[in-house]
Amino acid sequence: MRAAPLVIALVLLAPCAWAATASPSDSAAVRAAIDQGNLAFVRAWQTGDADLFASLFAPDGALLRPGGGLIVGRDKIRARMRDVFSNVRMTEGTITTADVFVIGDTAYETGSWNFTIGPIGSTTSEPDSGHYVEIWKRDRTGAWMMWRDIGVPRMPSEEPAVPGDAGSPASPASPPAGAAPHGTVRGPRRAESSHGPRLKAIRFGRLIDGKGHTIQDALVLVEGDRIRSVGAYSKASIPQGAEQFDFTRLTGIPGxxxxxxxxxxxxxxxxxxxxxxxxxxxxxxxxxxxxxxxxxxxxxxxxxxxxxxxxxxxxxxxxxxxxxxxxxxxxxxxxxxxxxxxxxxxxxxxxxxxxxxxxxxxxxxxxxxxxxxxxxxxxxxxxxxxxxxxxxxxxxxxxxxxxxxxxxxxxxxxxxxxxxxxxxxxxxxxxxxxxxxxxxxxxxxxxxxxxxxxxxxxxxxxxxxxxxxxxxxxxxxxxxxxxxxxxxxxxxxxxxxxxxxxxxxxxxxxxxxxxxxxxxxxxxxxxxxxxxxxxxxxxxxxxxxxxxxxxxxxxLGAVAPGYYADLVAVEGDPLSDIGAVIGGVRWVMKGGEVVVDRGLSATLR
CATH class of the missing domain: 3.20.20.140 (Metal-dependent hydrolases)
Structure with missing residues (x-):
C-alpha cells in the first residue's frame, strides 16, 4: 500500500443527498434530487464550503468510515469538514449513480466516485476512487437528505479494486498515523501476478506457534493464503522477490x-x-x-x-x-x-x-x-x-x-x-x-x-x-x-x-x-x-x-506449514502478560493478506 499522504478525505467519499424535495412515489424526482445533491457535494469540496457540505445531511446524519468509527450529527460533520477544507481541495470530481430504489421515505443509492484531491496552493494532487452506498431520508418538508453515508475506497491502480477495501489513503475521519486505538484496516487483494501468488517473508523477534513452541528470531514464509514454512531466521533462505516484513521488535502469534x-x-x-x-x-x-x-x-x-x-x-x-x-x-x-x-x-x-x-x-x-x-x-x-x-x-x-x-x-x-x-x-x-x-x-x-x-x-x-x-x-x-x-x-x-x-x-x-x-x-x-x-x-x-x-x-489456530496464513504481531510477551494480546496488537494478516497495519509500513522492505 502506498502512503499517499496528500489525500486525506476519503472517509467521506460517498456523495451526499442534497436537500431537494421529491415525492416518494416519483422515482424520477428522487433521482433528480440525487443528481442535484451530488453536484452540491462536489461543489462543496471544490469551494471548501463546510456549511454547504453539512447542509446536505439530516440532523442525525452519520458518516461511517471504512476503518471503523463514526461522525454522527450535522454539527460534528460541519466541524470536521472545516478542518479538512483548511488543508485540501478537490480539483476534479465525478460521481456516477449506478442504481436507486425507494421504499416510502427512504431511498437507497449505489454508485462510484472518481476524485482528484490535493493540498491548498499545491500543484500536486492525487486521484481517489471507490464505491458507495447512500441511505437517504425524506424529512417533514419533503426534502431528501443524507442519513447514512457509507464509502468504500478503492486501492491504488496497481492493486485491483476490491469492494470493502480500506487500504487507500487516510480519510478526514481517520486518526493521525500511529494514533490509538484504531490502525489502518486493509482489504484483501483479489488478483496475484501472472506468475502465481507472491511469496511473503515475515520475521518476528519471537514466535509463539500455537503448538507449544516458541521460536526466537523466527521467519514465516507465506505462499498465497497458506503458510509454506516456519523456522529460525538464521537457518532460512528468503526466495528472491519475496515481500519482506521485519518485526524483530514484536512477537508473532496465530490469528x-x-x-x-x-x-x-x-x-x-x-x-x-x-x-x-x-x-x-x-x-x-x-x-x-x-x-x-x-x-x-x-x-x-x-x-x-x-x-x-x-x-x-x-x-x-x-x-x-x-x-x-x-x-x-x-x-x-x-x-x-x-x-x-x-x-x-x-x-x-x-x-x-x-x-x-x-x-x-x-x-x-x-x-x-x-x-x-x-x-x-x-x-x-x-x-x-x-x-x-x-x-x-x-x-x-x-x-x-x-x-x-x-x-x-x-x-x-x-x-x-x-x-x-x-x-x-x-x-x-x-x-x-x-x-x-x-x-x-x-x-x-x-x-x-x-x-x-x-x-x-x-x-x-x-x-x-x-x-x-x-x-x-x-x-x-x-x-x-x-x-x-x-x-x-x-x-x-x-x-x-x-x-x-x-x-x-x-x-x-x-x-x-x-x-x-x-x-x-x-x-x-x-x-x-x-x-x-x-x-x-x-x-x-x-x-x-x-x-x-x-x-x-x-x-487454524497455529503457525505451521499448511495452515492458513493468519498471523498477528504484538508488542510484549504474551506468555508472561496476556495484556500483550489484549492491548498490544500492531499488525494482522488474514489468509496471506495484511488487514491491519498500525504504522508499521516502515518495516516493509
Whole structure:
C-alpha cells in the first residue's frame, strides 16, 4: 500500500443527498434530487464550503468510515469538514449513480466516485476512487437528505479494486498515523501476478506457534493464503522477490478466534436511541452494510476468525459470503443463521431475531434446524435457557429431547451444535444431548464438568459480556438493580470457569460481542487469567482450543506449514502478560493478506 499522504478525505467519499424535495412515489424526482445533491457535494469540496457540505445531511446524519468509527450529527460533520477544507481541495470530481430504489421515505443509492484531491496552493494532487452506498431520508418538508453515508475506497491502480477495501489513503475521519486505538484496516487483494501468488517473508523477534513452541528470531514464509514454512531466521533462505516484513521488535502469534459473536448487531450511538430497539427497526440491508464496522473492529483486535451465533434474515450468512468473496472486509466467519427459540422466547429485546428460529417440540426443532442448514448455516444454535442482556436468569427452556434433536441434525449434516444456557440445568441436558459447546453457563455441577471433559464438550463462558452490559447500562436503559444482577452473575461465572479449569474442561474464548463491544473481543482472556489460567493457557483458548471447536484444528489456530496464513504481531510477551494480546496488537494478516497495519509500513522492505 502506498502512503499517499496528500489525500486525506476519503472517509467521506460517498456523495451526499442534497436537500431537494421529491415525492416518494416519483422515482424520477428522487433521482433528480440525487443528481442535484451530488453536484452540491462536489461543489462543496471544490469551494471548501463546510456549511454547504453539512447542509446536505439530516440532523442525525452519520458518516461511517471504512476503518471503523463514526461522525454522527450535522454539527460534528460541519466541524470536521472545516478542518479538512483548511488543508485540501478537490480539483476534479465525478460521481456516477449506478442504481436507486425507494421504499416510502427512504431511498437507497449505489454508485462510484472518481476524485482528484490535493493540498491548498499545491500543484500536486492525487486521484481517489471507490464505491458507495447512500441511505437517504425524506424529512417533514419533503426534502431528501443524507442519513447514512457509507464509502468504500478503492486501492491504488496497481492493486485491483476490491469492494470493502480500506487500504487507500487516510480519510478526514481517520486518526493521525500511529494514533490509538484504531490502525489502518486493509482489504484483501483479489488478483496475484501472472506468475502465481507472491511469496511473503515475515520475521518476528519471537514466535509463539500455537503448538507449544516458541521460536526466537523466527521467519514465516507465506505462499498465497497458506503458510509454506516456519523456522529460525538464521537457518532460512528468503526466495528472491519475496515481500519482506521485519518485526524483530514484536512477537508473532496465530490469528485469534472468537467463538461467540453477533456481528450484525450494529448501533450508530445516535443520541436518544437504544441499541436493541434501533436494531429491530432498521431494515436488514442497512444493517448488513453498517455491520462492516464491527467486522473491521474485530480484525483490529487480532481476531481473524469468528463463530457468529445468531442473526436474523440470514444477514450473518450473507456477511460470511461477502467476506469470502472479497466484497467486504472482515474475519473468516462460521455462522448459525437464526438461533432456535421456544415459543416462550428468552430474547425479548429483539423479537425479530427470535421469530425466524421459533420452534417447539422435537419435530419443530428438527424442522427449524434443517432450515438453518439449508440456508447455509455452519452451526446450529439453540437457546436452552432464559438469559440475555440484563436478564441473567437461567431457567431451562428446551427439554433434553429437543436439544438432542438439534444436535443430531447438526451432526448428521457435518455441522456442530452450540447450546445457550445461563444456568446449570440447561447445561446438564445440553452435554447429555451431544452439544459441541455450552455457552455462558454458571454453577455447572461437578458431574457435568467431568462429562464435558470426557466428551470434549467446550465451555464458552463469555464472562466479559456482562461487564460490557454493566458498564454501558445507561445506553441500554438498564437500572441499578440490573447492574447488580450482572455483576453478581459475573462473579459466579468466573468461579465456574475456575472449576472448569480444574476439571480439565476445554475452554474457548467467546466475547459475545454486540453493538459497541466490537474492538474489545479479547478482553475475555484477562478473565481467564484471573480464574487461574496461565497466559499461555488463555492464549490457547483463542487459538488451538477454538480451532478444534470449529473442526478446523488442521487449518487454524497455529503457525505451521499448511495452515492458513493468519498471523498477528504484538508488542510484549504474551506468555508472561496476556495484556500483550489484549492491548498490544500492531499488525494482522488474514489468509496471506495484511488487514491491519498500525504504522508499521516502515518495516516493509
Amino acid at each position: 485469534l478466534i472468537d467463538v461467540h459473536t453477533h456481528m450484525t448487531y450494529w448501533w450508530d450511538r445516535a443520541p436518544g436511541s437504544r441499541p436493541w430497539q434501533e436494531l429491530e427497526a432498521r431494515p436488514a440491508m442497512q444493517t448488513l452494510y453498517l455491520a462492516e464496522e464491527n467486522a473491521r473492529r474485530t480484525l483490529e483486535t487480532g481476531v481473524t476468525t469468528v463463530r457468529d451465533l445468531g442473526s436474523f434474515q440470514y444477514m450473518d450468512i450473507s456477511m460470511r459470503d461477502l467476506i469470502n468473496r472479497g466484497a467486504m472486509v472482515g474475519p473468516r466467519m462460521f455462522v448459525a443463521g437464526y438461533g432456535l427459540y421456544p415459543t416462550m422466547s428468552p430474547f425479548q429485546d429483539a423479537p425479530q431475531a427470535a421469530a425466524g428460529g421459533n420452534a417447539d417440540g422435537v419435530e419443530g426443532v428438527l424442522r427449524a434446524a434443517r432450515q438453518q442448514i439449508a440456508a447455509g448455516a455452519d452451526v446450529i444454535k439453540i437457546y436452552g435457557s432464559t438469559g440475555s442482556a440484563d436478564d441473567v436468569t437461567g431457567y431451562q427452556t428446551y427439554t433434553y429431547e429437543e436439544m438432542k434433536a438439534a444436535a443430531d441434525v447438526a451432526h448428521e449434516r457435518g455441522k456442530t451444535c452450540a447450546v445457550h444456557s445461563y444456568g446449570p440445568d440447561g447445561a446438564r441436558d445440553a452435554v447429555r444431548a451431544g452439544a459441541n459447546s455450552v455457552e455462558h453457563a454458571i454453577d455447572i455441577d461437578d458431574g457435568t464438568l467431568r462429562e464435558m471433559a470426557r466428551r470434549s464438550v467446550t465451555y464458552v463462558p463469555t464472562v466479559d459480556h456482562n461487564r460490557y452490559y454493566a458498564e454501558h447500562a445507561a445506553e441500554f436503559g438498564y437500572g441499578d438493580t440490573a447492574i447488580a444482577h450482572l455483576d453478581a452473575y459475573r462473579v459466579r461465572n468466573l468461579e465456574t470457569v475456575r472449576r472448569a479449569i480444574l476439571a480439565h474442561v476445554p475452554i474457548a474464548m467467546g466475547s459475545d460481542a454486540v453493538f459497541t463491544m466490537f474492538g474489545e473481543n479479547t478482553r475475555e482472556l484477562g478473565w481467564f487469567v484471573k480464574a487461574g489460567m496461565t497466559p499461555a493457557q488463555a492464549l490457547a483458548t483463542a487459538t488451538g482450543n477454538a480451532a478444534a471447536l470449529l473442526g478446523m484444528g488442521k487449518d
